[in-house]
Amino acid sequence: MSVVKRKVILLVALSFAGLLVLSVLSMSSLVFGAKEASLWEVAASLNRLLLFGWPIGNYLPLPSCVDLSLDSILYYSRIPRTIVAVLIGSGLAASGAIMQAIARNPLVDPYISGVSSGAALGAVLSLLTSWFTGVAQMISLPLAAFAGGLTAFTLTFLIYRASGETPLSFVLGGVIVGVAFTSLTTLLIVTSDKELHGVLFWVFGSVAYASWDNVWVLAPIIVSLTLACLLFARDLNVFLLGDEQAVQMGVNVKLFRRGMMVVAALMASSCVAFTGIIGFVGLVVPHIVRLALGSDHRLLLPLSSIFGANLLLAADIIARIAMKPIELPVGVITSFIGVPFFAYLLIRRGKRYGM
Amino acid sequence: MECSLDCESRVTIKVEGLSYRYNSASALDGLTFEVERGELVGLVGPNGSGKTTLLKCLSRVLTPCSGAILLDGRDISKMSLLEVARICASVPSEFSADVNLPVVDAVLLGRHPHVRGVWWEDERDEEVAMRAIERMKISDFARRRLGELSSGEKQRVMLAKALAQEAKVLLVDEPVAYLDIRYQLEIMEILRTLADDGVTVIAAMHQLSLAARYCDKLIVLKKGRIVACGKPEEVICEELIEDVYGVKAFVQKLPSVGLVVIPVATVDGGGVR
Numbered sequence: 001m002s003v004v005k006r007k008v009i010l011l012v013a014l015s016f017a018g019l020l021v022l023s024v025l026s027m028s029s030l031v032f033g034a035k036e037a038s039l040w041e042v043a044a045s046l047n048r049l050l051l052f053g054w055p056i057g058n059y060l061p062l063p064s065c066v067d068l069s070l071d072s073i074l075y076y077s078r079i080p081r082t083i084v085a086v087l088i089g090s091g092l093a094a095s096g097a098i099m100q101a102i103a104r105n106p107l108v109d110p111y112i113s114g115v116s117s118g119a120a121l122g123a124v125l126s127l128l129t130s131w132f133t134g135v136a137q138m139i140s141l142p143l144a145a146f147a148g149g150l151t152a153f154t155l156t157f158l159i160y161r162a163s164g165e166t167p168l169s170f171v172l173g174g175v176i177v178g179v180a181f182t183s184l185t186t187l188l189i190v191t192s193d194k195e196l197h198g199v200l201f202w203v204f205g206s207v208a209y210a211s212w213d214n215v216w217v218l219a220p221i222i223v224s225l226t227l228a229c230l231l232f233a234r235d236l237n238v239f240l241l242g243d244e245q246a247v248q249m250g251v252n253v254k255l256f257r258r259g260m261m262v263v264a265a266l267m268a269s270s271c272v273a274f275t276g277i278i279g280f281v282g283l284v285v286p287h288i289v290r291l292a293l294g295s296d297h298r299l300l301l302p303l304s305s306i307f308g309a310n311l312l313l314a315a316d317i318i319a320r321i322a323m324k325p326i327e328l329p330v331g332v333i334t335s336f337i338g339v340p341f342f343a344y345l346l347i348r349r350g351k352r353y354g355m
Numbered sequence: 356m357e358c359s360l361d362c363e364s365r366v367t368i369k370v371e372g373l374s375y376r377y378n379s380a381s382a383l384d385g386l387t388f389e390v391e392r393g394e395l396v397g398l399v400g401p402n403g404s405g406k407t408t409l410l411k412c413l414s415r416v417l418t419p420c421s422g423a424i425l426l427d428g429r430d431i432s433k434m435s436l437l438e439v440a441r442i443c444a445s446v447p448s449e450f451s452a453d454v455n456l457p458v459v460d461a462v463l464l465g466r467h468p469h470v471r472g473v474w475w476e477d478e479r480d481e482e483v484a485m486r487a488i489e490r491m492k493i494s495d496f497a498r499r500r501l502g503e504l505s506s507g508e509k510q511r512v513m514l515a516k517a518l519a520q521e522a523k524v525l526l527v528d529e530p531v532a533y534l535d536i537r538y539q540l541e542i543m544e545i546l547r548t549l550a551d552d553g554v555t556v557i558a559a560m561h562q563l564s565l566a567a568r569y570c571d572k573l574i575v576l577k578k579g580r581i582v583a584c585g586k587p588e589e590v591i592c593e594e595l596i597e598d599v600y601g602v603k604a605f606v607q608k609l610p611s612v613g614l615v616v617i618p619v620a621t622v623d624g625g626g627v628r
Binding site for chain 2: 002003004007008104231233234237238240241242244245247248249250251252290291294295296298
């Protein structure tokens with residue numbers, strides 16, 4: 001079979017499978033939580049919500065035995081939470097895939113490159129200063145996070161440049177920047193008299209506070225940026241042969257790298273702005289796809305998006321039910337998955353990546 | 356009149372007063388030469404004489420400090436990178452490609468400047484890539500990934516990539532550096548056939564005997580300047596090798612093989628150092 005046809009079929013089949021699993025996970029995400037409910041009860045509630053919208057009671061003379069508390073929980077908490085988890089998971093994974101391509105380093109993701117920590121600092125600063133409120137804040141929050149994330153990414157790149165441009169120096173640069181920014185964030189939150197979600201939320205991330213407002217801001221950002229990146233998938237492929245070959249194949253490397261850097265930072269930062277730092281999704285997912293299917297970004301980017309959404313949603317469900325009734329921050333779960341994976345990469349593949 | 360027109364159209368690459376400096380160190384110093392269509396040109400000279408820098412200037416990876424490079428009469432600094440990429444393919448001597456990239460994909464990447472769709476290569480693209488794979492005899496490991504290959508195998512993959520690019524000008528940096536003697540000959544024969552088919556090939560080389568046998572023309576560089584340029588048998592002689600490399604060499608023209616160069620001993624005070 002022709003190489004290209006094989007790829008198209010792989011892409012379609014795996015996307016379909018991934019979306020199928022995603023819908024099963026989404027349903028589970030609606031079912032699991034502090035309030036016990038059966039699948040049928042949830043389905044009935046969903047049906048009511050879809051048919052009549054929210055709030056239901058205003059429009060419909062329902063028999064008093066129908067309990068609307070589940071509808072309310074679904075509407076205000078579990079549905080936006082599920083959607084945000086899907087958006088964040090796919091955004092972080094796509095951002096990680098792009099960072100790995102432009103840094104030409106498989107050990108990079110939004111967390112390791114320090115972008116997440118920078119974005120968290122930006123977000124916390126914006127919340128503390130509270131120059132903006134209401135809708136303006138929903139917009140200014142991701143912008144502030146983006147400024148922080150891009151600053152962190154630039155600093156990491158500068159350290160990387162100055163320290164010999166080895167793959168490991170990028171990782172170490174990111175660690176340095178990450179620690180610095182996280183310390184600043186912690187300092188700000190601890191010394192502030194304002195009530196924020198708390199250090200734990202920002203450092204280990206959580207989708208527990210997700211709201212419809214978050215959905216309306218995140219969805220257009222993540223969807224449009226992912227589509228934009230998909231347009232450049234072929235150019236990202238040329239980077240796989242190295243910078244000089246990329247120039248020689250007609251890509252304006254400097255411009256392209258900067259543009260992609262901004263896009264990756266923007267995507268990761270807007271995720272962090274609403275859910276805090278959730279690590280390793282951007283590392284694990286693209287890497288597994290790459291090991292299984294090779295490095296073609298036309299497969300890597302869309303499939304990373306889909307499987308990233310799956311991973312984060314699954315992690316969030318685990319976070320909810322693992323230590324019931326206590327809810328764990330989802331970042332703890334992704335770290336439990338990501339840390340051994342990172343160690344494995346370093347030990348088994350470190351030599352091959354020239355470390 | 357007709358002759359002059361003909362001569363004009365035969366020139367593919369024209370380099371005029373090309374200079375390049377790395378920070379303060381001059382790497383190329385006022386090079387001027389012409390290469391005709393379908394010529395196989397060997398670029399020889401010791402390490403650090405500017406061969407690779409010249410190739411990088413020609414493929415626009417480096418921007419020269421002064422001078423002009425004309426491709427078919429057009430100044431390449433005024434062309435877009437993509438336009439240059441459609442005319443000019445390069446094969447680096449060493450490169451750090453992604454280890455997970457399958458060989459087929461690497462060769463298909465050569466189609467990048469030509470692909471018309473946004474995403475997928477069409478049937479013709481794939482056909483060209485497959486022909487390049489067959490021609491470079493790498494179909495045995497076409498499904499493997501670059502990280503699993505030896506340097507010699509990688510070099511053939513990169514040559515296949517350049518063939519897939521269907522360029523009129525092929526710039527090759529040390530095409531036979533990592534290859535055993537059989538593959539050295541095979542690669543040189545492939546370059547020779549390409550040149551005979553009308554592709555202009557410029558190859559930086561260290562193997563003087565091979566260069567002398569296969570090339571139409573040699574350009575000899577020393578410290579960023581051209582010291583000799585012309586047909587191999589006119590250029591290569593014991594004095595030149597001693598001057599350029601600082602090496603006493605045995606040079607002889609054998610009836611069945613052509614020019615043979617055997618380095619014998621180093622000479623103090625010669626060479627680049």
